[in-house]
Amino acid sequence: MPDTALLMSEEVREALERRSPVVALESTIIAHGLPRPRNLRVAEELEEVVRTVGAVPATIAVLDGRAHIGLDKAQLERVANDDSVRKLGHRDLAPALAAGASGATTVSATAFLAARAGLRVFATGGLGGVHREWTETQDESADLALLARTRITVVCAGVKSILDVPATLQRLETLGVGVLGYGTGHFPGFYLRSSGEPVDWTVRTPGEVAAVMRAQDALGGPEAALVVANPVPEAEQLDPALHDRVLAEALEECGQRGIAGQGVTPFLLDYLARKTDGASLEANLAAVRGNVRLAARISAAWAQA
């Protein structure tokens, strides 16, 4: 990618040159996954969490047709508050750059840009995946296919529970994307500590994750990602009964309104936050904070390796 397309902040460039830990952060969660004005405060807080652990945050977004790796305060504010900021998956990057457009990057676009910039560790809330109405809509997030061909470690609280979790796990297996449960034998359920589905591999320390990353590189082969599935702390999870009840309503409403494509995930997240009086938002944020902290610790272990 020519330098004119990819703009790295001074801080991120220096950290990479020193081989210091850097953590990539996505921006769709800020622009389209969280309500204003809380979203900007969260974006700043997440960067602070990375710094507290001793790593450098690199929030990724497209501004005026240029892909930024690391945002300053004013740029972060634009992502959070500017209505013209679109939602960009990997396939949207080229048209957005050509049009001089601005957009927040989803997991697929962020993972791609992070890997291109030489970053190896990335934190988000929950991955996209196979939607529950797949047989009718064929809606499967582009996150999965991109992770099948991008060498990056993604720390997440599993996949969003609005999805068909078993089908998404099956797709990750088919696509050859490794999944590690962090301190758990169960795949996390985003707002919930567990989705009820088992995972095949469990790790307990950042060093163990770094060892798996080294083994991936030693083996070579298809450049698949590594998913580190880190559950939300038990005390901060959403009440499972409330979750199931409100999610059923949300899915029903989404279908009735005929919401499709890129609008589905933001609609469902917002519906849950409103109908649980903000409880799902708090669980989402607790999960993201935990993921960002763990990603910073993994990037530190990786930088030492």
Ligand code: PSU
């Ligand atoms: N995690 C969150 N909130 C979010 C997302 C992840 O806690 O809003 C975003 C990510 O950017 C992910 C996107 O890539 O939701 C998935 O959207 P879709 O289902 O349209 O692919």
Ligand code: MN
């Ligand atoms: Mn989709």
